[in-house]
Amino acid sequence: MMSMSLEEIYAKLTDILREIFDDDSLAARPDLTADQVAGWDSFAHLRLMFKAEQTFKITFAASQISALRDVGQLADLIQSKVTA
Amino acid sequence: MSTELYRDVAWLPPVPGDFRQQCRKLATPGAFDVRALRRLAGYALDESKLRILAGVLEAARAAGNSLAPLSPFRLGVVSNGNVEPIVPALVATAVRYGIALECCAAGFGQTVQEAMSPQSTINAARPDAVLLALDYRVLPLSPAPADGERARAAVAEALALIATLRDGFRTHAHAISLVQTLAPPVESMFGSFDRRLEGSMRSVVAAFNAAVADSLSASNDVLFDVASLAETVGLADWHSPKQWHLAKLPFDAKLVPLYAEHVCRIIAALLGKARRCLVLDLDNTIWGGAIGDDGLEGIVIGQGDATGEAYLEMQRSALELRSRGIVLAVSSKNEDAIARSAFASHPEMLLQEDHIAVFQANWGDKAANIAAIAAELSLGLDAMVFVDDNPAERMFVRETLPEVAVPELPDDPALYARTLAAAGYFEALAFTEEDRRRPEFYRSNTRRAAFELQARDLTEFLASLDMEISFRPFDAMGRSRIAQLINKSNQFNLTTRRYTEQEIAALELDPHAFTLQVRLRDRFGDNGMIGIVICRERSPEEWDIDTWLMSCRVLGRGVERMVLREILHHARAGGVRRVIGRYVPTQRNELVREHYPTLGFTFADSDGLGATTWIIQTDADIEAAPMALDRSAFERGTAERA
Numbered sequence: 001m002m003s004m005s006l007e008e009i010y011a012k013l014t015d016i017l018r019e020i021f022d023d024d025s026l027a028a029r030p031d032l033t034a035d036q037v038a039g040w041d042s043f044a045h046l047r048l049m050f051k052a053e054q055t056f057k058i059t060f061a062a063s064q065i066s067a068l069r070d071v072g073q074l075a076d077l078i079q080s081k082v083t084a
Numbered sequence: 085m086s087t088e089l090y091r092d093v094a095w096l097p098p099v100p101g102d103f104r105q106q107c108r109k110l111a112t113p114g115a116f117d118v119r120a121l122r123r124l125a126g127y128a129l130d131e132s133k134l135r136i137l138a139g140v141l142e143a144a145r146a147a148g149n150s151l152a153p154l155s156p157f158r159l160g161v162v163s164n165g166n167v168e169p170i171v172p173a174l175v176a177t178a179v180r181y182g183i184a185l186e187c188c189a190a191g192f193g194q195t196v197q198e199a200m201s202p203q204s205t206i207n208a209a210r211p212d213a214v215l216l217a218l219d220y221r222v223l224p225l226s227p228a229p230a231d232g233e234r235a236r237a238a239v240a241e242a243l244a245l246i247a248t249l250r251d252g253f254r255t256h257a258h259a260i261s262l263v264q265t266l267a268p269p270v271e272s273m274f275g276s277f278d279r280r281l282e283g284s285m286r287s288v289v290a291a292f293n294a295a296v297a298d299s300l301s302a303s304n305d306v307l308f309d310v311a312s313l314a315e316t317v318g319l320a321d322w323h324s325p326k327q328w329h330l331a332k333l334p335f336d337a338k339l340v341p342l343y344a345e346h347v348c349r350i351i352a353a354l355l356g357k358a359r360r361c362l363v364l365d366l367d368n369t370i371w372g373g374a375i376g377d378d379g380l381e382g383i384v385i386g387q388g389d390a391t392g393e394a395y396l397e398m399q400r401s402a403l404e405l406r407s408r409g410i411v412l413a414v415s416s417k418n419e420d421a422i423a424r425s426a427f428a429s430h431p432e433m434l435l436q437e438d439h440i441a442v443f444q445a446n447w448g449d450k451a452a453n454i455a456a457i458a459a460e461l462s463l464g465l466d467a468m469v470f471v472d473d474n475p476a477e478r479m480f481v482r483e484t485l486p487e488v489a490v491p492e493l494p495d496d497p498a499l500y501a502r503t504l505a506a507a508g509y510f511e512a513l514a515f516t517e518e519d520r521r522r523p524e525f526y527r528s529n530t531r532r533a534a535f536e537l538q539a540r541d542l543t544e545f546l547a548s549l550d551m552e553i554s555f556r557p558f559d560a561m562g563r564s565r566i567a568q569l570i571n572k573s574n575q576f577n578l579t580t581r582r583y584t585e586q587e588i589a590a591l592e593l594d595p596h597a598f599t600l601q602v603r604l605r606d607r608f609g610d611n612g613m614i615g616i617v618i619c620r621e622r623s624p625e626e627w628d629i630d631t632w633l634m635s636c637r638v639l640g641r642g643v644e645r646m647v648l649r650e651i652l653h654h655a656r657a658g659g660v661r662r663v664i665g666r667y668v669p670t671q672r673n674e675l676v677r678e679h680y681p682t683l684g685f686t687f688a689d690s691d692g693l694g695a696t697t698w699i700i701q702t703d704a705d706i707e708a709a710p711m712a713l714d715r716s717a718f719e720r721g722t723a724e725r726a
Contacts, residue, residue: 018104019104019132019133019136020132022104022107022136022139024104043168043331046327046330046331046337047131047132047169047337050327050337050338051131051132054338059326061326062326062329062330065330
């Protein structure tokens with residue numbers, strides 16, 4: 001994977017969010033946070049991160065997983081890894 | 085490539101794009117449909133889709149929907165890690181195997197308490213089985229290189245823990261245990277030397293795995309060989325240090341669907357749901373090319389060519405399955421004579437016509453042919469696996485006969501055999517002499533079907549079979565086969581009561597039970613054990629037929645009459661006046677609805693739900709069928725007692 005635009009990353013993140021939380025009204029936005037989504041607890045957060053690792057074929061360190069504050073930071077982190 | 089095969093459970097058909105929409109539709113009130121649920125469970129679902137499907141099932145259950153015809157099964161799960169992601173995956177995967185699973189889990193090391201306390205969450209739930217999902221972290225092991233004594237003590241301590249858990253669940257919940265082997269950790273101490281060094285983690289895990297497998301041999305508890313599963317996908321992929329540290333996941337979450345598949349296969353085997361017949365397509369499935377087009381010389385099969393060897397491998401695995409009791413059949417769109425010519429005349433073919441119980445080469449549709457094969461073999465459609473390289477045929481069969489398992493095949497024939505093996509359709513918990521010989525029985529039966537058409541009348545035909553029926557009470561020698569029949573016979577089974585091997589052993593000594601194992605020989609060979617009867621003494625004058633089941637292979641030969649004569653003979657000898665028979669209907673035993681009235685029993689009672697009770701006087705005269713009778717085992721027993 002050479003590089004990926006932020007738009008593509010957000011599109012894929014939207015798919016992931018909808019599947020993890022089984023909710024088609026969800027859309028990945030930079031300011032989306034866990035407390036805005038029903039069921040986004042700490043374990044769901046890990047499932048989301050593992051799913052993102054599989055989808056984007058990247059890996060996160062444990063410290064990166066727990067440091068994320070919103071979907072914007074997640075998208076930026078993914079972009080830094082897929083283009084690295 | 086092979087990692088993806090296992091991780092993505094790639095033998096299952098790909099998930100349709102509207103999977104979640106279909107789930108949501110099923111979850112709307114009034115729209116629940118078990119068949120639709122089962123179809124959705126058949127796709128290659130990942131962890132989050134399994135969770136969604138489990139949610140649909142749980143909602144249906146909570147709303148009071150019936151989950152029939154799924155077989156109910158209650159599973160306890162204990163673990164030294166986090167079982168949260170495993171439970172929904174098990175519930176959803178079980179549906180794929182026709183099982184309505186209720187899971188009751190205790191994670192994070194709540195193991196000994198759960199087993200020992202009669203009131204624990206798991207014991208109170210009265211599970212049928214408990215999965216001991218323990219990993220290598222249960223070993224009380226600090227590095228003990230070259231310290232054999234400490235290493236052995238660590239293994240002994242871990243084994244004692246397992247024994248305590250098994251005992252506890254057996255005593256308090258009457259549950260069997262599914263005991264896991266340990267996936268060895270990846271990290272080595274010295275390198276290759278670890279294998280030789282007593283006390284290295286690798287050696288200790290190997291010693292534990294060997295000992296734990298051994299410790300199960302005298303029990304009904306079942307082994308789940310996680311070590312070999314983890315080695316198959318690769319230990320480095322199995323163990324995720326990060327996921328352990330973050331969430332105490334005992335293995336990588338992306339392997340949860342595969343793990344759940346393997347657990348559910350074992351449960352399915354316990355419930356007698358393993359498949360029994362492999363139906364093979366021919367062209368481009370067991371040889372390269374189309375024999376009708378390419379001719380006998382044109383097909384690709386045999387040594388010296390990579391593609392030819394790949395197809396040989398597929399044939400070899402079919403033969404291996406046959407050697408362990410799986411019946412082989414062929415369904416091919418071909419001219420019969422041309423298709424058979426490859427078997428008869430191609431020098432490189434491993435499979436021979438003799439190996440194939442039913443050979444259907446014609447231009448009819450494959451679903452009709454597979455149904456005909458199942459009928460010919462007296463097997464249910466849910467016992468069949470169909471392998472075909474052609475995706476259109478696969479889809480047609482899946483849609484027409486959803487009960488038949490049809491694996492996806494990769495493009496490369498080199499992976500056909502591995503894909504079939506990975507799908508695990510034929511999981512078995514034991515292997516008996518009769519399993520080994522079963523394909524022979526079926527071969528005799530195929531010849532017999534042709535023979536039957538020529539026989540002028542039935543009595544003459546039956547007499548021409550030179551049958552000899554023999555009766556023995558239950559004994560240790562027959563025990564594991566008896567357990568197998570009791571737990572998997574569905575069609576000719578009057579009450580479909582399942583008993584564990586332990587309960588069967590207890591019957592051998594029960595003075596208030598009369599038991600029969602029935603064997604039948606004929607001119608084509610030994611059919612092995614083909615019938616089981618358990619009678620219970622209801623009063624000194626009355627016996628109750630608790631269990632009567634028979635193999636459908638011997639239908640239409642008068643065996644039932646001979647069995648009834650035998651029951652009445654022993655009943656009379658014991659001063660019994662009446663024998664009571666009961667028919668309890670299931671999805672699968674319509675065949676024997678009229679069993680008792682046909683034999684001359686009179687109607688006694690009905691419960692309004694289809695179950696009926698029948699009665700016969702022990703002095704009733706039942707016509708014998710044309711076969712020799714051997715009850716010497718009983719006579720020897722009487723002589724010994726006297």
